[in-house]
Amino acid sequence: MSIRLENVFYIYGKGTKEETCALKKINLTIEKNEFVGIIGHTGSGKSTLLRLLNGLERATEGSVYYNGKNIYDKDFSMKTLRGKVGLVFQYPEHQLFEETVIKDVQFGPANMGMTPLETELFAFQALKDVGIGEELIDVSPFLLSGGQKRRVALAGVLAMKPEVLALDEPVAGLDPEGKENIFALLKRLQKERDLTILFVSHSMEDIAEYADRVIVMNQGEIVLDGEPHKVFRYQKELGQIGLDVPVSAKIANSLREKGFAIPGDCITVDETADAVIRWYQDRKRGAV
Amino acid sequence: MIRDITIGQYYAADSPIHRLDARVKIVVTLVYMVSLFTFQDFAGYAAAILFFGIVLALSKVPFSYIMRGLKPVLFILLLTGMLNLFWTPGKEIFAWGVVAVTWEGIRKMIYITLRLALLILGASIMTFTTTPNQLTAGLERLLRPLKIFRVPVHEVAMMMSIALRFIPILVEETDRIMKAQAARGADFESGNAFQRMKSMLPVLVPLFVSAIRRAGELALAMDSRCYHGGEGRTKMYPLRYRGRDIFGYLCCLVYIAALAVTVRISPF
Ligand SMILES: Nc1ncnc2c1ncn2[C@@H]1O[C@H](COP(=O)(O)OP(=O)(O)OP(=O)(O)O)[C@@H](O)[C@H]1O
Ligand SMILES: [Mg+2]
Numbered sequence: 001m002s003i004r005l006e007n008v009f010y011i012y013g014k015g016t017k018e019e020t021c022a023l024k025k026i027n028l029t030i031e032k033n034e035f036v037g038i039i040g041h042t043g044s045g046k047s048t049l050l051r052l053l054n055g056l057e058r059a060t061e062g063s064v065y066y067n068g069k070n071i072y073d074k075d076f077s078m079k080t081l082r083g084k085v086g087l088v089f090q091y092p093e094h095q096l097f098e099e100t101v102i103k104d105v106q107f108g109p110a111n112m113g114m115t116p117l118e119t120e121l122f123a124f125q126a127l128k129d130v131g132i133g134e135e136l137i138d139v140s141p142f143l144l145s146g147g148q149k150r151r152v153a154l155a156g157v158l159a160m161k162p163e164v165l166a167l168d169e170p171v172a173g174l175d176p177e178g179k180e181n182i183f184a185l186l187k188r189l190q191k192e193r194d195l196t197i198l199f200v201s202h203s204m205e206d207i208a209e210y211a212d213r214v215i216v217m218n219q220g221e222i223v224l225d226g227e228p229h230k231v232f233r234y235q236k237e238l239g240q241i242g243l244d245v246p247v248s249a250k251i252a253n254s255l256r257e258k259g260f261a262i263p264g265d266c267i268t269v270d271e272t273a274d275a276v277i278r279w280y281q282d283r284k285r286g287a288v
Numbered sequence: 289m290i291r292d293i294t295i296g297q298y299y300a301a302d303s304p305i306h307r308l309d310a311r312v313k314i315v316v317t318l319v320y321m322v323s324l325f326t327f328q329d330f331a332g333y334a335a336a337i338l339f340f341g342i343v344l345a346l347s348k349v350p351f352s353y354i355m356r357g358l359k360p361v362l363f364i365l366l367l368t369g370m371l372n373l374f375w376t377p378g379k380e381i382f383a384w385g386v387v388a389v390t391w392e393g394i395r396k397m398i399y400i401t402l403r404l405a406l407l408i409l410g411a412s413i414m415t416f417t418t419t420p421n422q423l424t425a426g427l428e429r430l431l432r433p434l435k436i437f438r439v440p441v442h443e444v445a446m447m448m449s450i451a452l453r454f455i456p457i458l459v460e461e462t463d464r465i466m467k468a469q470a471a472r473g474a475d476f477e478s479g480n481a482f483q484r485m486k487s488m489l490p491v492l493v494p495l496f497v498s499a500i501r502r503a504g505e506l507a508l509a510m511d512s513r514c515y516h517g518g519e520g521r522t523k524m525y526p527l528r529y530r531g532r533d534i535f536g537y538l539c540c541l542v543y544i545a546a547l548a549v550t551v552r553i554s555p556f
Contacts, residue, residue, distance in 0.1 A: 056467050079473060087471040095468040097493035107490065111473030142497065156472060 001032040001067060001163045001196060003053055003085070008062035010048050010220075022048040024220040026062070030164070035190050036198045037211030037228070041242040044217040046200045047090065050166045053198070054085035083112040086162030090169045092153030096141040101132065101152050104141050108160040119159075126155035130185060147178040154182070158189075165189065167199040171206065183210050208232065208246040208267040216243065229265045248272040299416040305347035306417045309529060310426025312536040317414045319540055323547060324403050324410075331550040333402055339543045340406060340413070349416045357412040358405060365401050373397040420452035429527050442518025450506070458499060465494050 010023035022045045030036060030053075038046050051057045052064060055071050055078045064071045071081055089095065098104035105123040114122065127137060130151040136144065141152055150170075157165070165186070171179040187210065189195045201207055207214050207228060214231045216224035218241040224231045232238070232245045235253065245253075245267070252266035252275060261279055266272040305313075324336060344354060358365070378392030415423070428445035435441055466476065469490045476487050 051467065054471060056471055079475070082471055082473050089464070089468045089471065092468065094498060095465055095472075095490075095494050097490045097497075107469075107474075108472035111475070160473065 001084075002065075003030040003164065003196075004028070004065040004068075005052070005059075006063050006065070008052065008059045008064065010045070010052065010057065011060045012048075014060060022220055023052070023059075026220075026222060028215070028222065028225075030196060030198065032163075032196055033190065033194055034196050034198075035187070035210065035212040036196075037207040037214045038198060038200045038217065039202070039204065039207055039214060039243060040217030041219075045220040046217055047168050049217070050087060050168055050198065050200065053164070053166050054087045055081050056087065079112070083108075083160045084162055085164040085166060086157040086160055088154055088157050088165065088167040088170060090172065092157075093141075093146065093149030095156075096149060096153060099140060100138050101127070101141050101144070102137040104152060105156045105159050108156050112160050122159040122161060123155070126159035127152070129158060129189070130155045131181065147174055150174065150178075150182075154185075162195070164196040164198070167197070169200050169202065171201070171203075179206075186210070204232070204244055204246040205248075205269075208249070209269075216241075228267055232267045233264065297415065298419050299349045299353060301348040301417075303346060303348040303417070304532065305343060305413075307532065308417075308536050309527060309533040310418050310422040311430055311527060311529075312533045313414050313418055314423070314426050314430060316536060316540045317410055319544070320410050321407055323544065324406055327547065328399065332547060333399065335543065335547050335550060336406055337402075340409060343413060347413060347417050349413065354409060354412060354416065358408060361404070361408055365404055368404065369397045369401040372400050420449055424449035424452070425523065425525075425527060440518075442521070446518075454499075454502070457502070458495070461498055462491060462495055465491050 005026050005028045008023055008026040008028075009021065012018075012020045012022055026049065038049065040046050048057065052059055055064070058072065066081060066084070069076060071078070096104050098107065102120075102123055105126055106119045109119040109122050110116075124137075132148065132151055132155065136148070141149060144152065154167075154170070167186075170186075171182050174182065183206065186197050186199070190197050199211075211228055213226065214224070214228045215222055216231060216238070223241065224234060224237070232249050235245045235249075238245060244250075248269045248271065249267045252262050252264075252272045255276070256262045256264065261282070262272075262275045266275050320336075320339070327333070327336075344351070373389060373393045373396075374387040376390055376393035376396050378390035381389045381391065381394075383389075418426070424445045427448070428441055431439070431441045431445075466474075470476070474487060474490055476484065476491075478484075479487065
């Protein structure tokens, strides 16, 4: 599994007064099993980028390759691609429509042409994965809480057995526990099912905590792409495009500026805490 | 696809037509539309087209833009044109079974299609140059006399402006839900009419749910800002006629006079 974008441009409303170039000359390769975070200012093209990955929007220019095959070729099956690259929209709970939770989750796999047995099996499995208990499967999805709805919607995509999961702000509006649950689930899917995960987030902390690779977008372009520790070193550049580094990185940086011996690659809470403890212990040892 | 809908679309520009009081535009549009039914000959159409052309040129709305408004009614235009072409008795050019093309038919076809097109174009130039808010404010003011008959003018106008305001939001929402369901493999294009109708269900249910939720939220928001209907409410931008509006009415009068002079108004 790999996704490659080559010189991709995307223009909304081409030929009208409100023409906006949402993506400019995007070159990008996503490899199997990566956990990629995408950050960027509002309107920088993150959602548009995700929608290109499963062929929902067609690039105005350039090509998208899935496993080396051009997805715009005539004989390429878009339907299969939609199943392989599961796209979870922002506020996916707004798409629920069936009478019961289980029926809603079965919608995707049934559309993919799976047998009723597979459909049911995968739906149950997906619901279990996202932590929806058996007592809820025959309930109307409209009676669930916001967080539960979100998980059901996520299960609806997981049940299609995708190889790639692309999520647009998956934890927006969730409480801290709900957020951690979702990310824990995504990490588990990446490890146990070999899924490739991409997620858009406005939280630098979430990116630092969970992503193995971070893509920074600005006005339709990819400006930084790499391992979070490396990317978050560009505090000034990130600030210029309306972004920031995680709070813990800021704390570590200002401690270092004040002359404390803290290493320069602390971006998560744990890393910063460890560095401070290490510094404290070193000092104590030195003092003794 | 769904974004082609142009009802109530506003074309932002700074033009003499845009600056006119909404009431002038509503009244003149109505007068214009009625005037289209008062003549049946070349001179009348020439005057009507000329008047429309001048307004369009002044309004700075691009020609291609306004013509797009005809797209949804193209079928009706063609159909009525055809019917008139084939079923008008008169001097035959050629006949084929029951249908016959006559000189009168050709003339009638051109006139009827022109009249329909001008009706729609006239109405759309009004919506293109007037924001929905101005439009409802103008309508509310014009209909105020009906209050004597206990017509809830303000409430009707408020409902209209809310409905207009929600069109683009719902269109956008439909677009998003359709994409989201397409991401789950939903297929809206293939199958027969019944299957396609059924495939809209996953779009319609969430759409209604969200529309009802939005309506509820809006009602709450209005309540919490102490909205209590039209009683004693004043306007942020009160409508007041200015010189240019009087001039607008005058131009309309000139158009009517020109029509009356060049055309012997038909008896029907
Ligand atoms: N349906 C649309 N029609 C026209 N323009 C659009 C549409 N959707 C997005 N755009 C424009 O494309 C650009 C990129 O939008 P996109 O939704 O991809 O941004 P984003 O990075 O996801 O922003 P956010 O963080 O707010 O979700 C923006 O300038 C936006 O105005
Ligand atoms: Mg977005």
